[in-house]
Amino acid sequence: MAVNALTARDLSFGYPDGTAALDGLDLTIEAGERVAILGPNGAGKSTLLSLLAGLREPAGGEVSYFETGKSADDLRDRIAHCPQAPVDYLFNATVREDLEYGPAQLGIDRREAEERVDALAAEFALEGLLDKPPFRLSGGEQRRAALAAALSVEPDLLLLDEPVADVDAGHRETVLDALDRRTEAGMTLVVSTPDADLVPQVAHRVVVLDRAGSIVRDGPVRDVLTDGDLLRDVGVSPPQLVEAFQRAELDNPPLTVTDAVERLRDLDDC
Amino acid sequence: MSPVDPVGRSAGTLTDQARGLLRDERVATRSGWLQAVHPIVKLLGIVALIAVTVPFDTPGPPAAMLGLTIGLAVLSRVPLATHALRTGVPMAVSLVIVAPQAVLLPGAPLLGPVTVPGISYAATFTLRVGASVSLLGLLLSTTRFASLLGALRTLRVPQTAVALLAITYRHLLVVFEELSRLVLARRSRRVRSATLRESWLEAGSLLGTFLLGALDRGERVGRAARSRGGTAGRGYPRQRAVGLRDAAFAFVVFATVAAGVLWP
Ligand SMILES: Nc1ncnc2c1ncn2[C@@H]1O[C@H](COP(=O)(O)OP(=O)(O)O)[C@@H](O)[C@H]1O
Ligand SMILES: [Mg+2]
Numbered sequence: 001m002a003v004n005a006l007t008a009r010d011l012s013f014g015y016p017d018g019t020a021a022l023d024g025l026d027l028t029i030e031a032g033e034r035v036a037i038l039g040p041n042g043a044g045k046s047t048l049l050s051l052l053a054g055l056r057e058p059a060g061g062e063v064s065y066f067e068t069g070k071s072a073d074d075l076r077d078r079i080a081h082c083p084q085a086p087v088d089y090l091f092n093a094t095v096r097e098d099l100e101y102g103p104a105q106l107g108i109d110r111r112e113a114e115e116r117v118d119a120l121a122a123e124f125a126l127e128g129l130l131d132k133p134p135f136r137l138s139g140g141e142q143r144r145a146a147l148a149a150a151l152s153v154e155p156d157l158l159l160l161d162e163p164v165a166d167v168d169a170g171h172r173e174t175v176l177d178a179l180d181r182r183t184e185a186g187m188t189l190v191v192s193t194p195d196a197d198l199v200p201q202v203a204h205r206v207v208v209l210d211r212a213g214s215i216v217r218d219g220p221v222r223d224v225l226t227d228g229d230l231l232r233d234v235g236v237s238p239p240q241l242v243e244a245f246q247r248a249e250l251d252n253p254p255l256t257v258t259d260a261v262e263r264l265r266d267l268d269d270c
Numbered sequence: 271m272s273p274v275d276p277v278g279r280s281a282g283t284l285t286d287q288a289r290g291l292l293r294d295e296r297v298a299t300r301s302g303w304l305q306a307v308h309p310i311v312k313l314l315g316i317v318a319l320i321a322v323t324v325p326f327d328t329p330g331p332p333a334a335m336l337g338l339t340i341g342l343a344v345l346s347r348v349p350l351a352t353h354a355l356r357t358g359v360p361m362a363v364s365l366v367i368v369a370p371q372a373v374l375l376p377g378a379p380l381l382g383p384v385t386v387p388g389i390s391y392a393a394t395f396t397l398r399v400g401a402s403v404s405l406l407g408l409l410l411s412t413t414r415f416a417s418l419l420g421a422l423r424t425l426r427v428p429q430t431a432v433a434l435l436a437i438t439y440r441h442l443l444v445v446f447e448e449l450s451r452l453v454l455a456r457r458s459r460r461v462r463s464a465t466l467r468e469s470w471l472e473a474g475s476l477l478g479t480f481l482l483g484a485l486d487r488g489e490r491v492g493r494a495a496r497s498r499g500g501t502a503g504r505g506y507p508r509q510r511a512v513g514l515r516d517a518a519f520a521f522v523v524f525a526t527v528a529a530g531v532l533w534p
Contacts, residue, residue: 055493076499087447088490089498091440093415100506105499110506135447153499 003067005031005157005188006052010061013051021047022213024061029190031066031156034183036199036221037192039209040235045192046084048209049159052190053081065157077106080155084162086146090134095126095145098134102153113152120148123178125171139166147175157188164198176201196225196239200255210234226253297411302346304412306515309421315523316409322530323401329390331533332397338526339404346412353411357404364399368392415439444491445484452480 011025021044029035037045050056052063054072065075072079080102083089092098099120103113121127124144129137134145143166150158163179164172179202183189191202199206199221206224208217208231216234217224225231228238228246237243241260245253250267254260298305304312323335336357343353369392377387410418422432 050493053497055497073496076497079497081497083490083494085490088487089494091444091491091494097416102498104506113506149498 002030002032004064005029005033006063006065006190007067008052008061008063011048011051011058011063012060013047013056013058020213022051025213025215027052027207027215027218029188031188032183032186033205034189034203035191036203036206037190037209038194038196038199038206038224038231038236039192040194040211043194043209043211043234044213045194045209046161047213049081049161049190049192050083053079053159055081077153078156079159080150080153080157081159082146082150082161082163084165086139086142087135089146089149090137090142093133094131095134095137096130098145098149099126099130099152102149106153108153116152116154120152123174124148125174140168140171143167144171144175147178151178151182155187158182158190160189160191162193163191163202194236196231196236196242199225200239208234208236222255225255297348298414300347302348302412303515304342304346304348304408304519306513307412307519308516309413309417310424311516311520312409312413313418313421313425315519316405318523318527320402320405322527323405324398326398326530326533327391327394329393329397331530332394332401335401335526336397336404338522339401339408342408342522343404346408348408348411353404353407356407357400360403361396361400365392365396368395371395440491440495441488444487448484448487449480452476452483 006027006029008025008027011022011027013022014020025048037048039045047056051058054063063072065072065079068075090098092101096117099117100113103116108116117130121130124147126141126145126148129141129145134142137145143163147160147163150160158179160179164175167175179189179191189202191198193199193202203221205219206217206221207215208224210216211234217227217230225239226242226246228242231238238246239255241255241257242253245251245260245263250263252263254263307315319335319338323332326332339357340350343350372385372388372392373383375385375388375391377385380386380389413421419432419436422435423429
């Protein structure tokens, strides 16, 4: 049986101004899983991710990691969290320093850190940007730089808040491929998004949050995303392909373009 | 922007100035004299120059030191206008603070109620501030911040103090970025030019939003730093060998300190 990467029990959180963001939430994620947190704006996805990353103190409940009983602060070399606004994440003078920041804090050998920075820069198409101050980067470049910075510690658990918002199509592939490689190597991935179309590309399992910040559904991607009524109820549009097939009254709607092409060919044949 | 928009203009100018002052890494990467001096040598040298300037109670030596710093600025290709502003503002503030002494100190009258010891005291005080600030400004603008922190750490400055400095620096940058975003948003949403009165009324709410926003952003950045392993701001030092320019700077410091100590 796989180890649990993360176990949250009865998690509650309210902001100082009285906004109750989460109330009694339970969530267990096994090591190696790819999980999407899907919900409308304001559902509490970002709040949940920062709680899961141990960056806010919950009002009630607790989170444990890798069944170790250690706090998140003791496991910063294994847990990475990339916030929704990459500008908050990139606070160093240059992109290079930002990529080196995590390894430097964790006392990783300099040569090793430099190798990682070079590899990440190539992987995320940041080579020409390494000596620029992060605030001079475009939105999509900042997001790639922030993700690369998060990956520079080679985490076992990555919590990503809306990872491809404002990333262009070409670089979106870059980002998704990079995440695929990491999860194939065993990394646990938790991604938040309000976009159901993104879910099949990043996750196998999806947790749906409603506007009140409660989990209303937790299951395999196919089961959840084909439940259009549930998604519309919480204020999320079902994936476009699902919507199209369901309106055409075709069963078993595809979740990815590749699947859709196959289905359409089959339809054409008969 | 309309000519009657003092809020937008002053906030914009302030932001640019502050950014330039805090993070003009371009100056630090230029090929100038001080840039080539090893951060530890430079840090110690500047501290020594400040230490030798401060005890003087006549205006001559601090004025000479101020002159020396201008020379160093030229040789290090530090933009003189920025440097003058950075030095001039604290000097003006200290002049305001110390000005009454020009009248209050008893002694031979110079002009009206102003006395000779009074004016000498005010001038010395202001020049001392100017020379020290100018020296610090040189240090900060010709050194990458990460190297400076590295030098402090090597010199066994307590970890807490270094961490505090790193955090302060990071938060200042964040605060000024916040301000510049706010100014930009305000500018983009302005449909007509504001009257002076409107402008000033708006300044109040702008300032409020700015402070709250900066506070919030500071918290978010703090959390990001925490998630990335801490706020100690450790970095990898960029290695460089000690060379001729280090020796030249050390000599200037030595000669100046010696002159200061031997001053009659
Ligand atoms: N710093 C804050 N102070 C007060 N309320 C907040 C703060 N941050 C978020 N909220 C509120 O908490 C709720 C959840 O926000 P968030 O977690 O950002 O949602 P999501 O990421 O799902 O869009 C929202 O109602 C939001 O307005
Ligand atoms: Mg969010």
